[in-house]
Amino acid sequence: MRIRIAYYSGSGNTQYVAQLLRKYIKNHQISTFFIKKNKKMDDSYDALVLGMPVYAYMPPETVLEFLKGLKGRERPVFVYITKGLISGNAGKIAAELLDKNSFLVVGVHDILMPDSLFILLSKHGSLLHRIMLLPNRGIEERVERLATIIVDKLEKKTMTIPKGKWYVPFTKVVARMFWKKEKKLQEAFLADERCDLCGACEGLCPRGNIRVKDTVVWEDDCEFCLRCLHRCPREAIQIGTYTLKSPRYKGP
Ligand SMILES: Cc1cc2nc3c(=O)[nH]c(=O)nc-3n(C[C@H](O)[C@H](O)[C@H](O)COP(=O)(O)O)c2cc1C
Numbered sequence: 404m405r406i407r408i409a410y411y412s413g414s415g416n417t418q419y420v421a422q423l424l425r426k427y428i429k430n431h432q433i434s435t436f437f438i439k440k441n442k443k444m445d446d447s448y449d450a451l452v453l454g455m456p457v458y459a460y461m462p463p464e465t466v467l468e469f470l471k472g473l474k475g476r477e478r479p480v481f482v483y484i485t486k487g488l489i490s491g492n493a494g495k496i497a498a499e500l501l502d503k504n505s506f507l508v509v510g511v512h513d514i515l516m517p518d519s520l521f522i523l524l525s526k527h528g529s530l531l532h533r534i535m536l537l538p539n540r541g542i543e544e545r546v547e548r549l550a551t552i553i554v555d556k557l558e559k560k561t562m563t564i565p566k567g568k569w570y571v572p573f574t575k576v577v578a579r580m581f582w583k584k585e586k587k588l589q590e591a592f593l594a595d596e597r598c599d600l601c602g603a604c605e606g607l608c609p610r611g612n613i614r615v616k617d618t619v620v621w622e623d624d625c626e627f628c629l630r631c632l633h634r635c636p637r638e639a640i641q642i643g644t645y646t647l648k649s650p651r652y653k654g655p
């Protein structure tokens with residue numbers, strides 16, 4: 404079976420899991436695809452694994468846009484979600500979109516990993532920082548087991564759409580408050596004096612939202628994945644003064 408792992412990733416958790424799945428899924432032909440805005444994926448696969456983080460209890464906007472352009476043709480798809488704590492209905496929403504596009508959804512699985520947003524509230528090297536990294540314990544073994552489950556589900560082809568979670572009406576209120584606050588945080592992105600205008604952040608942004616010329620400019624199409632902030636090679640990207648002492652996180 405030709406298995407395509409299509410994933411989206413901000414700080415690197417979902418990307419890390421995709422790379423491990425590639426390592427642990429044996430006896431099949433595996434290819435990977437990093438989902439970016441307006442990037443087209445070829446159709447040469449028999450089964451799909453979709454990997455995504457959850458952002459404010461929802462699939463990332465870039466993933467929703469990507470899914471709209473896919474044609475399932477009754478091929479099986481397995482969805483994995485990396486989360487800091489609670490995934491809300493992110494899995495259900497992605498599964499329903501895939502189902503609508505004629506995919507056969509065979510499984511949805513959450514993986515607890517460090518929270519790429521809340522880790523910024525800790526100070527580098529602090530106790531809280533170490534606590535935030537705890538979910539990475541045993542991650543390789545968990546993904547190895549998941550690889551076996553995925554292959555089994557893709558082969559058996561039994562449809563599974565997750566049920567809605569009872570707490571979602573509450574998380575919707577929290578999400579609305581979060582996105583209001585997040586708009587302000589986006590406006591506070593800046594590159595500090597450590598920036599050497601290397602241009603790496605332009606290529607890092609999955610939405611093509613950054614321009615580097617004489618300075619670094621964030622345009623108006625950010626979904627706050629934090630890839631630029633966590634992965635700038637000089638740790639020069641800040642959100643105002645909030646992140647001056649925050650650790651950067653690139654996955655396990
Ligand atoms: C903007 C933003 C919103 C987030 N919202 C949630 C959330 O609603 N629930 C949750 O469990 N984790 C949330 N997280 C944490 C990420 O889902 C989690 O750390 C994920 O593994 C990040 O994957 P990535 O490194 O591949 O981007 C959020 C992270 C960010 C940056």
Ligand code: SF4
Nearest residue numbers: 598600601602604635
């Ligand atoms: S990646 Fe960092 S150092 Fe390079 S241009 Fe962007 S902000 Fe500056």
Ligand code: SF4
Nearest residue numbers: 608625626628629631
């Ligand atoms: S600008 Fe930074 S935080 Fe916003 S989408 Fe691009 S990489 Fe993610």
